[in-house]
Each structure stands twice: as structure tokens, then as C-alpha cells.
Amino acid sequence: xxxLKQLTxxxxxxxxxxxxxxxxxxxxxxxxxxxxxxxxxxxxxxxxRCINLLERPTSGEVWVNGVNLTALGKGDLQKHRRKIGMIFxxxxxxxxxxxxxxxxxxxTLTNTPKADIKKKVSDLLALVGLEDHKNKYxxxxxxxxxxxxxxxxxxxxxxxxxxxxxxxSALDPQTTDSILRxxxxxxxxxxxxxxxxxxxxxxxxxxxDRVAVIHxxxxxxxxxxxxxxxxxxxxxTREFINRETTGADALKLxxxxxxxxxxxxxxxxxxxxxxxxxxxxQIVRETGVNFxxxxxxxxxxxxxxxxxxxxxxxxxxSNINRTITLLKERNLDVEVMN
Amino acid sequence: xxxxxxxxxxxxxxxxxAIDTLKMLGASALLTxxxxxxxGVLLFITARSNSALLRFIYRILSFIVNILRSVPFVIxxxxxxxITRAIFGVSIGVEGTIPPLVIGAAPFFARLVETALREVDRxxxxxxxxxxxxxxxxxxxxxxxxxxxxxxxxxxxTVVTLVSYTAMAGMVGGGGLGDLxxxxxxxxxxxxxxxxxxILMIVLVQLLQMIGDRLVAHFTRK
Ligand SMILES: Nc1ncnc2c1ncn2[C@@H]1O[C@H](COP(=O)(O)OP(=O)(O)O)[C@@H](O)[C@H]1O
Ligand SMILES: [Mg+2]
Numbered sequence: 031x032x033x034l035k036q037l038t039x040x041x042x043x044x045x046x047x048x049x050x051x052x053x054x055x056x057x058x059x060x061x062x063x064x065x066x067x068x069x070x071x072x073x074x075x076x077x078x079r080c081i082n083l084l085e086r087p088t089s090g091e092v093w094v095n096g097v098n099l100t101a102l103g104k105g106d107l108q109k110h111r112r113k114i115g116m117i118f119x120x121x122x123x124x125x126x127x128x129x130x131x132x133x134x135x136x137x138t139l140t141n142t143p144k145a146d147i148k149k150k151v152s153d154l155l156a157l158v159g160l161e162d163h164k165n166k167y168x169x170x171x172x173x174x175x176x177x178x179x180x181x182x183x184x185x186x187x188x189x190x191x192x193x194x195x196x197x198x199s200a201l202d203p204q205t206t207d208s209i210l211r212x213x214x215x216x217x218x219x220x221x222x223x224x225x226x227x228x229x230x231x232x233x234x235x236x237x238x239d240r241v242a243v244i245h246x247x248x249x250x251x252x253x254x255x256x257x258x259x260x261x262x263x264x265x266x267t268r269e270f271i272n273r274e275t276t277g278a279d280a281l282k283l284x285x286x287x288x289x290x291x292x293x294x295x296x297x298x299x300x301x302x303x304x305x306x307x308x309x310x311x312q313i314v315r316e317t318g319v320n321f322x323x324x325x326x327x328x329x330x331x332x333x334x335x336x337x338x339x340x341x342x343x344x345x346x347x348s349n350i351n352r353t354i355t356l357l358k359e360r361n362l363d364v365e366v367m368n
Numbered sequence: 369x370x371x372x373x374x375x376x377x378x379x380x381x382x383x384x385x386a387i388d389t390l391k392m393l394g395a396s397a398l399l400t401x402x403x404x405x406x407x408g409v410l411l412f413i414t415a416r417s418n419s420a421l422l423r424f425i426y427r428i429l430s431f432i433v434n435i436l437r438s439v440p441f442v443i444x445x446x447x448x449x450x451i452t453r454a455i456f457g458v459s460i461g462v463e464g465t466i467p468p469l470v471i472g473a474a475p476f477f478a479r480l481v482e483t484a485l486r487e488v489d490r491x492x493x494x495x496x497x498x499x500x501x502x503x504x505x506x507x508x509x510x511x512x513x514x515x516x517x518x519x520x521x522x523x524x525x526t527v528v529t530l531v532s533y534t535a536m537a538g539m540v541g542g543g544g545l546g547d548l549x550x551x552x553x554x555x556x557x558x559x560x561x562x563x564x565x566x567i568l569m570i571v572l573v574q575l576l577q578m579i580g581d582r583l584v585a586h587f588t589r590k
Contacts, residue, residue: 082498084494084497084498107500108500108501108502109500110500111497111498111499111500112499112500114498116495116498116499118491118494118495120491122489122491122492122494122495123492123495124492124510124513124514125489125492125514125589125590126513126514126516126587126589127513135496135499135509136499136500138509139499139500139501139505139509167589168589169589169590183499187499187500193498
């Protein structure tokens with residue numbers, strides 16, 4: 031649905047330029063929720079703004095729904111932009127227009143008949159739960175309500191794609207969750223392709239199917255969220271995940287306090303139904319190995335439960351090895367840390 | 369009171385002068401808005417354009433506006449006498465004051481428009497762009513409504529400025545309250561007429577400012 035080919039964006043003049051993005055290749059499938067995570071200044075906003083050509087890339091191509099947007103003239107680009115909805119960190123609503131008129135805005139651009147606008151806006155107000163607020167102005171709404179208006183407005187022209195530029199970064203945790211749930215709802219309901227950027231791993235974990243990690247203008251890691259989240263390869267990815275679970279310092283402390291000869295630190299990852307099974311206790315009872323839990327998480331990625339335990343096995347080396355083999359035989363992911 | 373005798377004020381002349389002032393003010397304000405608003409929008413759009421040609425146009429427009437704004441209004445009136453004659457066939461009277469008033473005030477108002485438009489949140493303009501709005505649609509549906517309070521404040525300042533301009537235009541024969549005040553007060557030492565004329569102008573300015581402030585408050589949604 032979205033395809034970026036060798037996308038490069040430089041800011042500034044030829045002599046003094048900064049490269050915000052360099053040769054990005056990316057594909058987002060129909061109906062997918064694709065997340066891009068990165069630190070501040072990594073190039074996330076530039077990337078998502080290149081997709082609807084709010085920023086024109088210095089080189090490379092942007093394809094959306096089979097159309098090369100970078101090759102279009104002004105008028106055609108305006109037409110195709112109507113099929114790409116966008117929501118923003120600071121909502122960017124018309125402060126002089128009511129909730130109703132804000133949502134109707136994209137429809138008035140195409141001279142849609144009044145009756146059609148009314149029907150569409152009513153449906154959208156119901157979808158985002160703002161029927162009672164339609165005559166209010168944005169200044170009278172909370173942050174979460176403003177973003178709901180933003181989402182309704184973005185959906186008004188029945189877009190193929192929804193772009194979210196840090197859509198929850200200005201919101202408190204509860205409101206963030208309710209907005210993320212709304213995004214999941216509309217993704218399911220309309221099979222809408224969503225691309226979002228964020229600096230919070232929590233957002234990726236809650237809603238995304240696939241994720242790309244962007245660092246200094248390049249993608250350093252990409253894949254299904256379960257894979258990237260549970261087995262991060264790049265340093266930057268690890269930082270994001272450690273911040274979300276337990277701090278990296280706590281992990282170091284845990285590893286250093288148990289560094290005895292007769293023990294082995296092992297990270298075990300459970301995924302899906304395994305998460306709630308008693309596999310670990312069954313196996314250690316069989317091998318006679320004892321364990322201490324140094325660190326542990328049991329949570330979900332989107333709807334998928336997972337658990338990740340860092341344990342220290344104590345006992346005879348051969349028994350510990352047998353424990354590890356048995357764990358692997360049960361299709362658990364086991365990583366020996368020392 | 370203070371040796372003033374208001375019985376000698378010719379009220380008929382006074383009301384004619386007041387009507388003349390309102391005529392000059394109404395006509396010049398209307399034309400100033402009609403010319404200044406598009407000019408201000410043009411200044412705003414060309415200033416931030418990506419196209420080098422449009423930015424060049426901005427520099428030229430900006431230069432002309434600055435020149436017109438730096439010429440003292442009295443000099444502008446005198447300098448424009450030939451042009452006024454060409455348009456109206458007269459260079460004095462109420463009609464004769466319109467060209468200098470408009471040429472003096474329109475660049476001023478255009479700058480106020482430009483400043484008001486700059487106050488519009490960039491993000492909102494960007495959101496409209498992302499929804500496929502054309503430049504014209506952005507002007508009509510985003511820039512103008514969003515800057516309405518600023519535009520009305522700018523109009524108020526412009527009209528009030530025009531009140532003092534009409535007084536100066538009166539000096540070179542345009543008529544109106546300012547003309548009356550100067551003729552009687554300065555040339556004939558009849559303070560009473562001057563005082564009444566000045567009070568009327570003060571009341572006018574207060575009224576205009578009050579209406580402007582009310583409208584600004586009405587359109588402010590932030
Ligand atoms: N309009 C601009 N002009 C010049 N440099 C910019 C502009 N926008 C972004 N940059 C630079 O590009 C890089 C990436 O910025 P951005 O995409 O905003 O990062 P992020 O959204 O990940 O914080 C930064 O180094 C930033 O300074
Ligand atoms: Mg950003």
C-alpha cells in the first residue's frame with residue numbers, strides 16, 4: 031500500500047546540508063499497522079511527512095496505492111492526498127471552526143453536497159464518540175477529544191492510508207490508550223492501512239504489526255513486532271525496549287549479583303499460549319535444577335501474550351545444560367547470557 | 369464657562385462636516401480593505417513560497433509597500449493631486465481625498481493583514497495541505513477564518529488611522545471635521561467650533577474602537 035524507494039531527504043542548501051533521511055526502502059501492506067520508532071531527531075517526522083509529500087524528498091520515490099506520488103503534478107497530488115489521512119501530535123484543528131465543521135472540512139474541499147456531509151459527519155461523530163460535542167470549538171475540548179476530532183476528520187474522505195505523526199505524544203497514558211484502541215478499531219473495521227511514528231515502545235507494542243527502528247536517518251532494524259521486540263538486534267532497539275520494561279541498570283545489577291561458578295543466567299522467552307503454561311516448573315522438577323528469577327515480564331504484544339524471564343539456574347553443569355535442552359525442545363526461545 | 373460661547377457654533381455647518389468626514393471615512397476604508405486584504409494575502413503567500421520567482425515578487429511588493437508607508441501622509445496628498453485630478457476631475461472636496469487616503473492606508477493595512485496571517489498556526493495550514501486543499505482553498509477556508517480576530521483588529525486600527533488622515537486631508541481642502549477645526553480654530557481663533565469638532569472626532573474614534581474590540585471578542589475562539 032505504501033512503498034518507499036531509496037528515499038533521501040536533505041535539508042538546507044547544497045553547500046551546507048543535513049541529511050535527515052538516507053536511502054530508505056520500506057513497504058507497508060494493505061490493512062497493516064506499521065510503526066516507526068526512533069529517538070528525537072532521528073528523522074521520523076521527515077519520513078512520515080515525505081509520504082504525503084508535505085516534505086518533498088530530495089531523491090527517491092513514494093508510492094501509495096500503486097501511484098508514484100513523486101511523479102505527480104500539483105493538481106493530481108492534491109487529488110491523491112485526499113486519500114491519505116493524517117493526524118498530528120498537536121491535532122492541528124481549525125480553532126475557528128466547530129467540531130462538526132472541522133470534521134466536514136475535507137468534504138467541503140470537494141464540494142460534497144450538504145446532505146452527504148451531514149450524514150458522513152454524524153457517522154464519524156458516533157464512531158469517535160463525540161456526538162454531544164459537535165457544536166463545541168476545539169478550545170473547549172480535552173486533548174483526547176481533540177485527537178478524536180483529528181481522527182474523524184482524517185477519515186472523512188475515506189482514505190486508503192492513515193498517517194499518524196506522534197499522535198499520542200501530547201496525551202496522558204490513559205488517553206493514549208483510548209486513542210490507540212480507537213486506531214485499532216478503525217484498522218479492523220475499515221481494513222485501513224495505518225503508519226504511525228512514535229518515540230514510545232509502548233505504542234508500538236500495543237497496536238503495531240510490524241515495526242522499523244530509525245536512527246540517524248536510516249532504518250537499523252525492521253520486522254514483525256514480536257520478533258523485533260523480543261529479540262532486538264540493534265543497540266538502539268534494545269535501549270527502547272529496556273526503557274519500557276526494566277531499566278538497563280537493574281539488569282546489570284541482577285547479572286552481577288549472581289555471578290557464581292555454579293550458575294548460569296538464561297533468558298527464556300514464551301510466546302502465545304506457552305506464556306501461561308507451567309513448562310518451566312515441570313522441567314526443573316525433572317532435572318533437579320533450582321532457579322532464581324532475576325528479571326521478568328509477562329505482557330502482551332498487540333493481542334499476543336508473551337513472557338520473558340531472566341533466570342539464574344543453580345546446580346550441576348550437566349543438569350543445567352539438560353534443562354536448557356529441554357526448554358528448547360518445548361519450542362521456547364532460550365538465550366544463555368554468561 | 370472658561371469664556372467659551374457655544375451659541376455661535378453653526379450647527380448646520382458642523383453636521384455637514386461630520387457627514388463629510390463619515391463619507392470620506394466610509395469610502396476610503398472600504399477601498400482600503402478591498403485593496404489591502406488581497407495585497408496582504410499576496411505578501412503572506414509570496415513571502416513563504418518555495419518558488420524563487422514568487423519570493424522575488426514578494427521583495428518588490430514589500431519594497432513598494434515600505435516606500436508608501438514611509439512617505440508622510442501630507443506629502444502624499446500633495447504629490448497625488450495630479451492623479452486625483454485625472455481620476456475625478458477634482459483635486460479637492462470629499463471625492464478628491466479618496467485616492468490619497470486609500471493609497472496611504474492600503475499598504476499599512478496590507479502589512480497588518482500579513483502580520484495577522486502569520487499568527488495562524490502553521491500546523492493547521494499543513495493539515496489542510498495534507499487533505500488536498502489548494503492554495504486558494506487554504507486562503508479562503510483556513511487563513512482568513514483563522515485570522516479573523518487579527519484581521520478585525522487590523523481593520524479597527526486602520527479606520528482609526530483614517531480618521532486622523534481625513535483631518536489632514538481636510539487641511540488641503542477636503543472638508544470634514546478636521547478641516548472645520550483648523551479653519552475656525554487655527555485661522556479664525558474661534559475655539560468653540562474647534563472644540564466641538566475635536567470632541568466629535570474623539571467620540572467617533574472611541575465608537576470605532578469599541579465596535580472593533582467587540583467584534584474581535586466575538587470572533588476569538590482560543
Ligand atoms: N525544516 C527543516 N529544516 C532543516 N532541518 C530539519 C527540518 N526538519 C527537520 N530537520 C532536521 O532533520 C532531522 C530529522 O528531523 P525530524 O524528522 O523532525 O526528526 P524526529 O521527528 O525523529 O524527531 C533533524 O536533524 C532535524 O534537525
Ligand atoms: Mg518529530
